[in-house]
Amino acid sequence: MNASEDAHAAGRLGIWLFISTEIILFGGLFLLYSMYRLKNPADFHAGSLELNRVLGTLNTVILITSSLCVALAIDSLGKGRTRKSAWFVAATIACAFGFLIVKFFEWTAKFHHGLYPNAKVLLSLPKGENLFFGLYYLMTGLHGVHVIVGIGVLSVMLVRVLRGTITPQNPTYLVNSGLYWHLVDIIWIFLFPLFYLIT
Amino acid sequence: MATSTGVVDGALIYILAMSVLLLFLIVFFMIYFAVRYRASRNPVPSELPESPLIEAIWVIVPTLLVTTMFIYGLTGFRFLRSAPANSLVVKVYARQWSWLFEYDNGKKSADLIVPLGKNVRCELISADVIHGFYVPAFRIQQDAVPGLATYAWFNATTMGSYYILCSQYCGRRHSAMIAKLIVVPPDQFEAWRQGKKIEFTGASYANMPAGERLLYERGCVSCHSLEDNKMMGPPFKGLFGSQVVVTTAGVQRTVVADSAYIHKSIVDPGADIVSGFPNTMPPSKDVVSEDEIGRIISYLKGLK
Amino acid sequence: MAERETHESDYVPYFLHKGKYPGALGWLLATDHKRIGLLYLACIATFFSVAVIIGVIMRINMLPGHVILTAQQYNAAFTLHGIIMVFLVVIPAVPTIFGNFFLPILIGGRDMIFPRLNLFTWYLFVLGAVLALVSVFFGGGAVDTGWTFYVPFSLKTTVNVPLAVFAVFILGMSSILTGINIVTTVHQLRAPGMGFFRMPLSVWGFYATAWVQILATPIIGITMLLVVMERLFGIGVFDPAKGGDPLLYQHLFWIYSHPAVYIMILPAMGVISDIFPVFSRKNIYGYKMIAFSSLAIASVGSLVWGHHMYVSGQSDTAGIIFSLLTFLVAVPSAIKVFNWLATMYKGSIQVEPPFLYALSFIFLFSIGGLTGLFLGALSPNVQLHNTYFVVAHFHYVIFGGMGFGLAAAVHYWFPKMTGKMYNKPLSVVAWLVVFVGFNIFYFPMFILGWEGMPRRYYDYLPQFATLHQVASIGSFIMVAGLVLVAGNLLRGLVAGARAPANPWGGATLEWTLPSPPGQEDFEEIPVITHGPYEFDKKESGA
Ligand code: HEA
Ligand code: HEA
């Protein structure tokens, strides 16, 4: 083993550990979700009908595409095609922005209907629906924060690939950012059915 | 004392005995080795070969020991957690920072008066935050959680007066959230419950005018001083007839503290919030009746 | 390994080394694990002093007839005392100070594997600490919720809960990243020949702790974030008025905070396991059992959180399961105690100051742990829950265990870290004062709790006055002892005699380095050929 392989392995282990902590972080919320769903099945059903499935599905497609892009970026880098790799990273970032824009419209629509915490309309609904929307904002919000962080990280990667500080011989940073981005994607894959589909 | 006292103490004393024994052995060997094998006396150490037998003993013996402790604790717990069906039911209202007890016929009391030798089931209801219903002498304790029905039960075996303490931290006057549990003969209890005026020795607020006594019994004084110092809520002295600045639905205005205003402040405290105070007063519909509010108001009238 | 005369000329102690940056910057931008360890030491010592002072003020308040605080101030005092002690002192102390300083050396590595991340965690730690302390002066005043932040009280109280809780979140992030750094370092940077079972047991302690840090801390992170959201936006997940369930909060809180008590004790146990063989001149008895019991504590220990909630209103079945598991997790601790004792058997024992602390660790931790059994048993817990018995239990385990373990570590590694030696006779006197004071202070609390004195009480019934008075006096004796301990160490630092490279005759790698080590720990990464406690092989030149 040479030094750079060592560093690569260490980085890999580090990022996997980090990803497990993220999963546990969301795990706490999933736990809350299941407990409350168990207690208020009908209200959760009603709440989930309020959500826009079309936009939800659109966002799912966008995120899966972005995950594919980042995978292709790593692949291209491995094959030594740096420019192509940079394009794929850029496409990932574009998808992330697209995701946020859709999310923005979804949230504003909810706000217009008075479906936000402490709003009169929401408070007048049954307790279970309050919980549903509380969790909806918390979980999609926290996920959104992760998307924003992802945009930041991927932008740095884009610059580094273009500058040539990430190279086919030294791809650790890009690979790890890709792993992080897959995580963001996977969390959404769980959120989507929980809020939009299961009724 | 109560039937639960002995049940819990049995387990406590068993674990205590085991612990003292173990601690004694550990300290004994520690000191013995340190003296017997001190470097000046035993300059050359000799290795002790690892022995699977010894190690197995170290796993198995403690495991068995703790299992007996577990079972002892479990039987006691089963006892504490299964109130007999024929119990006398008392509703216990816990609020910042007082207790109120309500009997099945609607009789309310600031002290928990119970008959000797009867099963009593206390159903705990919290109006605001979590409180702990704790009777050390009876070895019973249970949290009162808002939105959750919990209970504790006991069967008192000696007459006397005991403390009820709040064991779950609940804010500024947590340590003053104390009531009395008074065990009396069953016939006296029955008479008292039916409305006969009896002052039991040890009861908290005997010999006060009705209105003042209510302020104590229902816990108002834990936030409101009857003098003119500010506590959690505005002081009561001179309140009646004075001008009060309040915020109603976000708008500030000045009102006169007349009977109607005070009535509203008690029933729906969130409606007019006195400026300079947080909106923390619990709504008191459950703890004071219309009749009692009237008596409180007439007491406040005289409090100049 | 031969002494390193050949390189004597270019050897400069690590703290005098001129790196890239001069002066204070050389510390604030340090990536050297030894310097970062000292940065943590400086901060943690400061916070500890603050919390000790708060504790003593509380004790003065508890002297009969000496009320000096208002109820609100007292509530803020124990909350702040608890928050500082738990989140700023005991959870980080051993892993960040000694883990940083010694872990890389003990496994023959170059540094921590992510040196810059390591520095970053220190900054996060400082940020979290500053936020926690600043929260006292802003937005409604000092938190008065207790260190457990139970809802719905923490949602209702008018004080600055959001900032304090957010500070805990930041501290959690720092703790997670430290854990990741330690696990990765242990996996990647062990010197050639340093198999897992040749690692000193302190490394096992750090390693098991790091796993708990990684796996449990995110839960407190999300829980604290939820409290912040609840305060700021009224989301409602914990608010009974909106359908939320306060018990879920307690579950989430203890899912982290019970494992956190093992974060506190495991590294201390590791250090103790290193000290016993050194002063008994014998191999540790049952190395593998001790190593595996650390992992057992770390794993089973994460399943027992509900023992804090027997009377909270959780289901009785849950309580029964949690009780059973609680008892099972006591067994690995018992195994360790027995193994330490067996290590002394037929040894050649020298009772030096570090060993004195290690021996008293066993005594105090045993009392603390055995009283944990009272609390773990279902029906006794109903009587003892939330009383001073619990206060006594955790001061015995945390402070008698982790605190005395920390003191043992300080006295053990002080010569290595500073190159100086403290005054040994004086340190024995100081130990005696602390030890006696400790027991006068905390033992009466067991009796108070047994008799029904609830904790977090500003005021108490007259029947408890005498024991409170005894406890307060004990606390003053103990603080006098602490001043002696600290004074002796500081005097040693300034004016102590020069310490040799290996004052205790240890066989682990740190003793092969000069005292204090140079900037580079090892000129050449060593090759390991024997276990950490094979004292006879040490001289023979491995
Ligand atoms: C370093 C921290 C630490 C450690 C190591 C422990 C260790 C243990 N703790 Fe403790 N505990 C706390 C810190 C710690 N605790 C804190 C801070 C609280 C209060 C939180 C709060 O509410 O604010 C608390 C509260 C607490 C409670 C809840 C009390 C309540 O509020 O009702 C319980 C209940 O089960 C408990 C049990 C135990 C047990 C069984 C162990 C066991 O792991 C102990 C194992 C050790 C031994 C058993 C002793 C050594 C062995 C021998 C002497 C050999 C013989 C032994 C046998 C045969 C078994 N602890
Ligand atoms: C590490 C944890 C820790 C430590 C060290 C202490 C130290 C002290 N504690 Fe404790 N305490 C807690 C953690 C700790 N505490 C927690 C978590 C709570 C619960 C809070 C809550 O309810 O929310 C609590 C609660 C608590 C209460 C109960 C409050 C109540 O319920 O009403 C009291 C009451 O007296 C108290 C007093 C003290 C005092 C006087 C000290 C100290 O002042 C004692 C003085 C210490 C020394 C003199 C040190 C001795 C020296 C050595 C061991 C060697 C030196 C070491 C090195 C060189 C490294 N504390």
Ligand code: CUA
């Ligand atoms: Cu009510 Cu404490």
Ligand SMILES: [Cu+2]
């Ligand atoms: Cu615990």
